[in-house]
Amino acid sequence: MYKIIENVDHDAWLKARMYGIGGSDASAIVGMNPYKSNIDLFEEKTGRSIPRDISDKPYVRYGTLAEPLAREQFKLDYPEYKVEYHENRILRCVEYPFLQASLDGELTDADGRRGILEIKTTNILQSMQYEKWKGRIPDNYYIQVIHYLIVTGYDFVVLRAHLRSDWGDDRRTTIKHYFLERSEVEDDMRMLFREEKRFWAYVEAGRKPPLVLPEI
Template identity: 35%
Template sequence: MNLNYIPSVLVDTEGLTEEEWLNYRRLGIGGSDAAAIMGQSPFCTKRDLYYDKCGIQPVLEEAESNWVAKEVGHRLEDLVAEIFSRKTGLKVYPIRKMFRHPLYPFMVADVDFFIELPGGATGILECKTTNYNCQDKWANDTVPVNYEYQGRHYMAVMNLDVVYFACLYGNNENEFIIRKMERDLETEQGLIEEEENFWLENVQKKVEPPYTEKPDLVLESIRRFCGPAEEDADEVALSSAHAGAIERYLELKEKKSAVDAESKKLEVEMKAAYTGIVEDMGISCKAALKTGNGNYIVTYNPVYRTGIDKKNLERLKLNHTDIYEDYVTVTESRRFSVKKGAA
């Protein structure tokens, strides 16, 4: 593997508009794209990435569900870098340029910050934010896999050997995670090969990559690019290639029905087991029992839900149309079903 190179500068990003920056990103594969190519992105499929690089817009232009989280992350980058610097004593600095790999020109990098390491070497700093409930994704000194591929992509482009990840998950400097990751040339080579194949065989040849990701991610991608359902659309004649999938679906549906029936039976038996306890508890929400086998704490807590039932929703629509239209939103979901008829 040739390591005798320095990255070239694709563009100075200082002063670029967001649209201009995105257009430059479409000239290659960036660090945040790497996980999708490796099938490890929690946000998009490889097909989504292909559409983006080819300039294909989704039919459903929806506001990003996580736009606030992205904006918070962007605005707090400088703060995260400052906390990292104070905790480690290392100097960090930005270079507002988008770099390109000289040997693999489809690989580009827009790095958050660089680090002055002891001995004069240079490292990379990636700044992240998350919420308190998601800190377990960093447990046991690990780095979320999508960030790992991003870091390895950057090390490859910049020809640097160390990347640090700094993640703020609270509102003080102690709720802060630091992870160090060193270059792994074998893993890097595998990543480069996958990126090269995607760029040359899919993007350049305009060949859609197949869906291989988790079903929910794939279904959302299909919905976004195909658009909303049309009940009057013509019936689609499926090819025989789908026969196996349909038979498998029906087989799994039958198994699920059996499991669901058993689950409902067990729920009834469980309720029968505790009705006498609830009777003795009365209005109390907590009870205790001490036995030779152990001590038990029993709770029977209320759960309150606020909502409007269907009948009152119709009344609201009829009598207060203005309020109904201001506050009621309609979202589309689709239910998949198969009925088997005679051959």
């Protein structure tokens, strides 16, 4: 369902991902990104604005440095999965080339089924943030992983979340795992696929889409 784009370095990867919709873009299209609207995304994809570089932000640097360690720990915790990772690789949908994915890991289970590993590191600054992780994946990350299922055609997702919080002088990390089967989210995949096609038609036409407001 996809072709593999190997990029020589991180800068080439950043440039290549501008040619389509990636996992972190998907939630903005449906109004579920707390930091970016679909209009902001449209302006970026049409070259009318430049995405803000946040790579030097402490929380972003922490996540970047922690990711390979979290991936290795996942291997120890779940040896039943074969885990593969390819730095600076983009998977691009063959039929719809504007759909693409950069994965934190690719999984193969004991039955030979293929899956996606997604790793998140989050600073919990108030109890309301922690509530978003109770028993479910927060909406923006949920949209991201079902986008990956659309692009890859894989069977399942495992999201590993490292939730950091400070309790007085004590810094704690809670690790949570969320398991999604493709068969359980097919309706949401169809909805997202429809909205992504609609959004990209606006990009190709250079015509600004209607603003999508998040649900209250």
